Amino acid sequence: MGNDAPGPKLPLKLYVGDVVELKKPHPCGANEWEVIQLGMDIRLRCRRCGRVVAILRSRLERRIRRFVERPLDSRSTDLQPP
Numbered sequence: 001m002g003n004d005a006p007g008p009k010l011p012l013k014l015y016v017g018d019v020v021e022l023k024k025p026h027p028c029g030a031n032e033w034e035v036i037q038l039g040m041d042i043r044l045r046c047r048r049c050g051r052v053v054a055i056l057r058s059r060l061e062r063r064i065r066r067f068v069e070r071p072l073d074s075r076s077t078d079l080q081p082p
Contacts, residue, residue: 017071
């Protein structure tokens with residue numbers, strides 16, 4: 001019969017400079033974070049107090065509520081002709 005199970009989930013497209021809103025607020029009261037470094041761990045900076053934290057990509061993807069801002073170059077497609 002048909003295999004209805006979803007395949008492996010692709011990682012969320014994140015870019016340096018993205019501002020994301022997380023589900024739970026930081027102790028300072030803010031819940032907006034700026035992406036400052038990408039990799040297996042993502043480094044985020046709190047938009048209110050400036051605290052820098054590192055979080056696993058998989059954990060961050062579950063905690064993102066929405067994108068507040070995206071850099072202009074991230075909106076364009078990756079495969080544009082020269």
